[in-house]
Every structure is written in C-alpha cells, then in structure tokens.
Amino acid sequence: MAAGPNWAYSPGVIIVEILSYLSLRDRLRAASICKRWRSCLFHPSLWNSVVFELGERGRAKSKFLADRCGRFVRGAVVKFNSLSVAEVRECGRILAILSENKNLRHFSLQPSSCHIEWPDTEAVHIIDKYLDLIECLIEHSCKLKHLSLGCVEELLVHSSSLLQKLSSKHGSSLQSLHLASVKEDSENYGIIDLSPAKFHNFYLLQSLSLDYDYLTNELLDQFANSDRAKLQKLCINVHGIEADHERITNDTWRKIRNYSPKLEVTLNLIHSYDGVASLLDIFQPAMPLIHFRQFFCSHVNMASISYISSHYRNSLKTLHIVDGLVDDMSSLYDNHDMEDPFVMLAWQCQKLEHFTLMGYVIGENDIVAIARLRGQQLKTLNIPARCISTAEDEEESNSWFSVGCISRDFAKKVSESLRYDWLPIEDDDLPMAVLRDEADAEAAYMNTLLSDQVWEGE
Structure with a gap:
C-alpha cells in the first residue's frame, strides 16, 4: 500500500490556510502534528482578535497568548476582575505588551466594576502606569478604529488628554469611541473639561458613548456635517445633572437624525435620581430612542413612560428598569x-x-x-x-x-x-x-453597559 502524503512538508501558506478554517481547540490539536505545523499556529493572520480572560480558569491561557500574540494581534479585549489585585496587575502586564503593537486596530477593557482595586501602597503609581500604557497604545498603533475604556471612572477622568492624543494620531481612522463612565457616587463627582472641539477631527466616527454631562448641542451639530461619516450609535450614560446643563433641543435631534437616519440612541440612567426627575427635559420627540434603561434610581417617572409610549412607538426596542426591593x-x-x-x-x-x-x-x-x-x-x-x-x-x-x-x-x-x-x-x-441593599449593584448592570461598547467591525 502506498504511503500517504507527508503533511510535514506542506507549504506554510497551505498549512495556515487549513488552520484558518478550524476552531481554536482544533488548531491546537492540529499543531500537535509536527514542529512545522506548530510553527504555523501563531501566524498573525490566524490571530486577528484575542479575548484575554484573566480569571483563574483563563489566566494561564491568556498569559501564554499575550506573550505569543500580543505584539501583532489586530484586536484585543481584556476581561478581568477589577477588584482582584492579581488580575489588575496582570491586566497591566498585558497592556504593556499591547502598547508596543503597531498592528492593533481595536482595543477594549472589560472590567467587572467601574472601580479598579489599586493596591493601597501603589495606587497612584499603578493608575499613572495604566494611563501611560494606554497613551503608548494610542501612540504606537497605526490606524486605531475602536477604543473602549470600560466605564472605569479613574481612567475616564483623563478623557481630555486621551482625546487629544487620539485626535492627532487617529482622527482619520477611529470609528468607535467609548468614554461613558459609571459613577460610584452619582451625586458628587467632578466635571472635566471635555469641550466639543476635541471631537472635531474624528471624521469617521460612527459609534460613540459619552456621559450626559458632556452632551451638548454643539457636539451633536458636529456630527450632522456633510464631511463626516454618519453616526450610527450614540450611548448616553446619565448620572447627576447640573442645574445649568444645556438642554439638547429638538431642532438639534432633528438635524442629526436627518443627516443620520439610521442613528440609534441608548439612554442609561445609573443611580441617577436627578436623571429620573429630569427625563421629560432629556427626551425630545426627534430623539431616535431605541434602548431605555434605568438601574437603581429608586423611582419610576410614570409621565416619562407615557412619553415614551407616545413619542417612540416606532423606535423603542428595549425598556429595562431595575431597582432594589424596599x-x-x-x-x-x-x-x-x-x-x-x-x-x-x-x-x-x-x-x-x-x-x-x-x-x-x-x-x-x-x-x-x-x-x-x-x-x-x-x-x-x-x-x-x-x-x-x-x-x-x-x-x-x-x-x-x-x-x-x-x-x-x-x-x-x-x-x-x-x-x-x-x-x-x-x-x-x-x-x-x-x-x-448592601450588595454590589454593579453586578446587575456592568455586563449590559459593556455590551454597548463592543466593537462590531471586521
């Protein structure tokens, strides 16, 4: 009987093509055929996107993949328990690897909480280190299309400086940007300087999440400009509301809706007692509201429910209200x-x-x-x-x-x-x-909020 083909001598391009059709588990099995097949396993084309899960079950695998693929992978998602010091440190290590990756196109942090448990003796140092690494990631990647900072309040207070770097480096490539946060204390937090001018250079932006504090008529007017891509998704997180906050007019919503007829607006109220009381000021007939959610706001504004029924009958897909028992x-x-x-x-x-x-x-x-x-x-x-x-x-x-x-x-x-x-x-x-009452409320909404910030491109 004639011997079968010797797969070890197959051209590398053929081996890579075969591996591209297999699941990760089957690729690993195929790589056990011989040394040559193992050498093809980590060809860059096979690792377009990697999810690094830093829990106990996935940590060893993620560490291995970060060391092997972190410097050339095109997409990276880091999922970690942000209240675990060990996982926070490992996330920093992976960030350091990714920060040298010139091929990176989309990057997301997906923490378990809006707060990161920095080690007490190293808190300021590690926060600064995270920010430095994120800035390096922005600086070294060539054509970043998506960036999500996972609602982490400590990082997002530096949005202004990060936006400056993103604007100068990736203004012509960024399509998806997520700067919406979750506030631990929705009635007492600082407002940073995040002027609409900082978004001016993002000509291809199609998906944006932002806190209501920074949503203005001027900002939305920018996205109704013929030299820009049409905004497809706008996610707004509402916490406290300043007494002098500028009300978004119906004319503004009408203008951006006429320019971007497929625009979908998501409104998230999180521990937002002010937001529930002010809903009839936030809502406008021309706002293309698709998803409405409120989490632990201690009250349902029934007038706003009637308003939704009357004005968003042709758009609303989600109504999600969660509160604690009294x-x-x-x-x-x-x-x-x-x-x-x-x-x-x-x-x-x-x-x-x-x-x-x-x-x-x-x-x-x-x-x-x-x-x-x-x-x-x-x-x-x-x-x-x-x-x-x-x-x-x-x-x-x-x-x-x-x-x-x-x-x-x-x-x-x-x-x-x-x-x-x-x-x-x-x-x-x-x-x-x-x-x-004493339970951590974030477990009820973090996954939902992070789902708003997923990269949906190629």
Missing part, C-alpha cells in the same frame, strides 16, 4: 390611569423586543396583556416572581391582591403568547442587589 417588598409605581402604563407601552411601541421590570409590583393580567400584545416578537420578558401580584377577586371593585403568589395557569398563558416556555425569575436568579 424592606424586602416590591414598590408600587404611581398609576392614575385606567390602563397600566406598561401595557400601554407594549401596545403602542410596536418594535418592543426586550422588557424588564424588577423591584416594582406588576399584575398577572398586565403581564399576560404585554405578552399577548407583542407575542413572539418579545425576545425577553424579565419579571421576578416576587414582584407579580394576583387579584383575589377580579369581580369586586374593592378586591385585594397578593404579591408573589402566582396562579396555576399564569405562566402557561404567557408562554402561549410568546411561543416559548416562559417562567418568572426566582430569587436565586435575581441580581443580589435587587434583594439586598
């Missing part, structure tokens, strides 16, 4: 209308795909109505079991209700409308901060 009880939202405002929203907002309400009492019949109105279009319907009320006597005007005691056929009715098996969320699956 004294182990769900709160009642104000409702002076015959119909539940969330049912009215589900009826009027014909593109609604995601609905979450945690921390507030909502009736069984209202949930059934929401499911029937939107049907299988509603991809997610997140309601805690303990927040669902059941009327004891629907025929009597003075009927009382119980919370958390669900009727037997309730889930079946909702499932039939959604056309998939649905159940309310039990306590074990709820974010801990919904159940307990």
Whole structure:
C-alpha cells in the first residue's frame, strides 16, 4: 500500500490556510502534528482578535497568548476582575505588551466594576502606569478604529488628554469611541473639561458613548456635517445633572437624525435620581430612542413612560428598569390611569423586543396583556416572581391582591403568547442587589453597559 502524503512538508501558506478554517481547540490539536505545523499556529493572520480572560480558569491561557500574540494581534479585549489585585496587575502586564503593537486596530477593557482595586501602597503609581500604557497604545498603533475604556471612572477622568492624543494620531481612522463612565457616587463627582472641539477631527466616527454631562448641542451639530461619516450609535450614560446643563433641543435631534437616519440612541440612567426627575427635559420627540434603561434610581417617572409610549412607538426596542426591593417588598409605581402604563407601552411601541421590570409590583393580567400584545416578537420578558401580584377577586371593585403568589395557569398563558416556555425569575436568579441593599449593584448592570461598547467591525 502506498504511503500517504507527508503533511510535514506542506507549504506554510497551505498549512495556515487549513488552520484558518478550524476552531481554536482544533488548531491546537492540529499543531500537535509536527514542529512545522506548530510553527504555523501563531501566524498573525490566524490571530486577528484575542479575548484575554484573566480569571483563574483563563489566566494561564491568556498569559501564554499575550506573550505569543500580543505584539501583532489586530484586536484585543481584556476581561478581568477589577477588584482582584492579581488580575489588575496582570491586566497591566498585558497592556504593556499591547502598547508596543503597531498592528492593533481595536482595543477594549472589560472590567467587572467601574472601580479598579489599586493596591493601597501603589495606587497612584499603578493608575499613572495604566494611563501611560494606554497613551503608548494610542501612540504606537497605526490606524486605531475602536477604543473602549470600560466605564472605569479613574481612567475616564483623563478623557481630555486621551482625546487629544487620539485626535492627532487617529482622527482619520477611529470609528468607535467609548468614554461613558459609571459613577460610584452619582451625586458628587467632578466635571472635566471635555469641550466639543476635541471631537472635531474624528471624521469617521460612527459609534460613540459619552456621559450626559458632556452632551451638548454643539457636539451633536458636529456630527450632522456633510464631511463626516454618519453616526450610527450614540450611548448616553446619565448620572447627576447640573442645574445649568444645556438642554439638547429638538431642532438639534432633528438635524442629526436627518443627516443620520439610521442613528440609534441608548439612554442609561445609573443611580441617577436627578436623571429620573429630569427625563421629560432629556427626551425630545426627534430623539431616535431605541434602548431605555434605568438601574437603581429608586423611582419610576410614570409621565416619562407615557412619553415614551407616545413619542417612540416606532423606535423603542428595549425598556429595562431595575431597582432594589424596599424592606424586602416590591414598590408600587404611581398609576392614575385606567390602563397600566406598561401595557400601554407594549401596545403602542410596536418594535418592543426586550422588557424588564424588577423591584416594582406588576399584575398577572398586565403581564399576560404585554405578552399577548407583542407575542413572539418579545425576545425577553424579565419579571421576578416576587414582584407579580394576583387579584383575589377580579369581580369586586374593592378586591385585594397578593404579591408573589402566582396562579396555576399564569405562566402557561404567557408562554402561549410568546411561543416559548416562559417562567418568572426566582430569587436565586435575581441580581443580589435587587434583594439586598448592601450588595454590589454593579453586578446587575456592568455586563449590559459593556455590551454597548463592543466593537462590531471586521
């Protein structure tokens, strides 16, 4: 019988082409064929993008990949527990490697928290080191297209100087920039100088996330200019609101919407008591609101829910409201209308795909109505079991209700409308901060906020 082909002598370009069709696990298996195949495993074309996960399970792998690929990979995401000193240090080490990479095109930090646990004795030194490395990364990469700093407040207070470097080095290439932050204390934080002029040179910018503090009419006017790419996504994080903050006019929203008809606006309120109270000033009819979220704001502005129903019926896809229980009880939202405002929203907002309400009492019949109105279009319907009320006597005007005691056929009715098996969320699956005041609230929203900052290019 004739011997088969000797794969060890295959041309390198053929081996690389074969490896390009395989998953990472299969590439590693194929690399065990011989030394030649192993040498092709780390060809730059095979490592277009790498996610470095610094938890215990992925740390060794990420360390190995950073040492082998960090200096030529085109895309890098660093996921780490920012409250772990060991992972913070390893993230700094990977940053040092990436900062020498001239091929880097997109870079994202994805911390577990908006706060980084710097070692007490080294805090100032390490913060400065991180900033220096990020500046080196900006300086050494040739055509950076995407940068996300992961909502880290300590880094984003230096946005002005980072913007200056980005503008001079990557103004003609940057397409996606994420400077939105999360404030640990939403009522007491400093406002940096982040003038609209600093965004002037970003001609290709299509995706931007920013704190509401820095959103102005002048800034949005810049993106409605014919010499620029059309802005596709604008994500706004709202914390405190200064008394003299400039209100974005409807004319401004109309102008940018006319120039960028596909623009999608996401509004995130995070511990923002001022934001909830000011929603009717923030909203404008021409704002193309697609996603509305509020996290731990202690109140639902029902007038704003009615406004959303009336003005964003052709755009809204997501309504996401999460609050903590008060004294182990769900709160009642104000409702002076015959119909539940969330049912009215589900009826009027014909593109609604995601609905979450945690921390507030909502009736069984209202949930059934929401499911029937939107049907299988509603991809997610997140309601805690303990927040669902059941009327004891629907025929009597003075009927009382119980919370958390669900009727037997309730889930079946909702499932039939959604056309998939649905159940309310039990306590074990709820974010801990919904159940307990002292729990870390960031676990309930960091992944969602970071999902706004993902690179979606090639």
